Amino acid sequence: MAKITYRHPNGTETVVDVPVPNTVMRGAKINNIDGIEAQCGGSAQCGTCHVYIDEANALPLPAMHESEDDVLYGTAAPRRATSRLSCQLPVSEEIDGLVVHLPETQS
Ligand code: FES
Numbered sequence: 001m002a003k004i005t006y007r008h009p010n011g012t013e014t015v016v017d018v019p020v021p022n023t024v025m026r027g028a029k030i031n032n033i034d035g036i037e038a039q040c041g042g043s044a045q046c047g048t049c050h051v052y053i054d055e056a057n058a059l060p061l062p063a064m065h066e067s068e069d070d071v072l073y074g075t076a077a078p079r080r081a082t083s084r085l086s087c088q089l090p091v092s093e094e095i096d097g098l099v100v101h102l103p104e105t106q107s
Contacts (some may be wrong), residue, residue: 002096006033007054009104018091024100025049025087035102042087044068048106049086050075054099057082061089077103 001020004027007013018027028036028049037048044067053061061084068088072079086100 002091002093002098004091004095005097005099006035006051007099007101008035009102020091020093022091023087024051024089024091024098025085027091028086033102035106036086037106038087039107040087044071044085044088047071047075047085050077050103050106051084051086051100052080052103053082053084054101055082057099059095059098061095064088075103076105076107 001017003015004018004024005013005015006028014033016027016031025036025038025042029038039048040046068085071085072083
């Protein structure tokens with residue numbers, strides 16, 4: 001289990017305990033958190049699970065694969081240095097406390 005905070009564009013946040021194994025995208029979907037569409041179901045093709053990792057993050061996240069990097073160039077909201085596809089972020093105890101910001105739009 002890992003606690004993940006999803007910050008909404010309006011400044012509110014939703015904090016949930018996500019079971020392991022999972023992804024940050026699935027953590028949002030199983031908790032009915034608005035702002036993650038995940039149209040491709042987690043195969044790094046649609047870009048509608050785009051999140052911004054909190055700038056203060058010091059938790060270990062996996063390196064970005066080339067396919068994720070490519071998809072992030074086509075997201076609806078602007079890409080930033082902190083952009084990731086939440087379907088490519090596995091949930092583990094190591095990322096307990098992760099904070100992600102949801103973009104204004106996913107499509
Ligand atoms: Fe489609 Fe993540 S769910 S890219």
